[in-house]
Amino acid sequence: MRNKTILLASRPTGVPAQENFKFEEREVPELQEGQVLLKSLYVSVDPYMRGRMSDAKSYVAPYAVGEPISGGVVAEVVKSLNEQLPKGTVVLGNLPWQQYIVHSGKGLSHINPDIAPLSYYLGILGMPGLTAYFGLLHIGEPKPGETVVVSGAAGAVGTVVGQIAKLKGCRVVGVAGSDEKIAYLKDELGFDEAINYKTTQNMNQAMTKACPNGVDVYFDNVGGEISDAVYLALNKFARIAICGQIAYYNHTTLPSGMRVEPILLKKSALMKGFIVGDYAKDFPVAAKELADWVQEGKLQYQETITEGFDKIPEAFLGLFTGQNTGKQLVKVAEREV
């Protein structure tokens, strides 16, 4: 059985490239008692993986050079010597980028294919959806009538942030990088305003115009000059959730720029960094609420699905040039059952 895997060939300096990845064929060993054979169906590619490609100390351990890259994968049990995971079960796990995986079954979550498409568990019902939920509701604490700005607004996290903020009765302004994304945010997702940062000459002016009552909550996926424009429009007691800083992920030194501290002081504002794992104990409640909103049609969801195992590195690299709208993932295989 042909079984391809993708290894980290070398650590990137700056922007990652195809050469940092290496394809290899691996034998599928015989199943032992208790094990299952998983077939990868959907593989998630996420900006945070850039951090794991470096060996700098971070919140997750770095990938090892010469070993498979891993991340969120939806997979199907295609052979089973484990009663808990019969053939046909669909699971979500942190798994290697590999077509077939022999697995102990530990640490996998069962997926209910009746609630939503399988791929949703890598997005709105998975890590990105939970990230949006906790950053916005636990740090941002938006109140009806307040203005919420989200950067990276058309991404997997940003689209959920904006929609939840609308559910909470806020004015929602998104920042994204193409006219298609802007149209999608305003016309499909109901954002009140959206700013194309690539074609906007004066971000400060555009932000002030889009937020006539100032900014109360900022959900930041991006950093850099977009954030600076938001900072200048902050209201007293504003809350800023730092979720991503993609502007700096490929930096090789600590970034410099406008100091935010004097602004936080002047506005009595709060800024907090987080990763979704900080809220692990509240995952079940949040996942249930997200699933309800999806089933009730209150949250829309868009995916960019690239087809084919071989396209995984390309789909990942596209994250850094803004090619995806909504959650970027790769469909590796059809479900068998």
Add this chain to the structure above:
Amino acid sequence: MRNKTILLASRPTGVPAQENFKFEEREVPELQEGQVLLKSLYVSVDPYMRGRMSDAKSYVAPYAVGEPISGGVVAEVVKSLNEQLPKGTVVLGNLPWQQYIVHSGKGLSHINPDIAPLSYYLGILGMPGLTAYFGLLHIGEPKPGETVVVSGAAGAVGTVVGQIAKLKGCRVVGVAGSDEKIAYLKDELGFDEAINYKTTQNMNQAMTKACPNGVDVYFDNVGGEISDAVYLALNKFARIAICGQIAYYNHTTLPSGMRVEPILLKKSALMKGFIVGDYAKDFPVAAKELADWVQEGKLQYQETITEGFDKIPEAFLGLFTGQNTGKQLVKVAEREV
């Protein structure tokens, strides 16, 4: 009756100077029914006043050019047509820099001279003490065994922050600008470590050495490179209270420097700006606890008292060159009663 006042002569560009102040003699008008005549005893000079000398939008209204500068003043009622404020009452108020003041009596707090020296109400029992209390306890939330770093450690706020942190069972590290201050923090106030930023070549190294278990709480009065060194030593879930940014007060443009956002993200850390007024509803509880600690001898307090009304501008300007240890104030007159 000779009655001098100090006006804002002009707005400073960058560091303020004597020329921004102007002395003038003013008549003392006849008292009307309900009014009192106040005699200034102690005048507070504080770094935040620099902000009010500019006309930039800030959390407090700017001083008007040609009008008296105002701030915290302890004064004695020396004539009274107001039953609530008999002659001899000592009050605290936001009052002009003026020897005698005719006042309606509204918005003045009575001071109890039996609890502590009168000057303490401009410091440890007043705005600076409350600032330390709320920033450290409500934002920093220090837990026993954690490491707390405070910048501007020998100032009116910093000395109280460090001592409360010690009361809470923390390891306390101060940053200050002279060997005398360092000795005072360690030998008199019980700080575990103190760093003289003016003689330290490598702040990052010094901070790491002073905080072998990393930094859990940072109370920042200063900003700039001192903060950068603390940021690099932050622990996961660290809390940063932004109380002052004296490094930038005399800047004429928004300051640039190391971006803190990626560090807050990596450490799931919280940063919050505040002014003491944000916690106004909790003042009585805090003032009582501070007064108890002072009376029980648990909080030590040092003042730099300059003598003479004419020295007020000089005492204020000294704040920006680090000349004071503890709270800087000016004694204007003796109490009559």
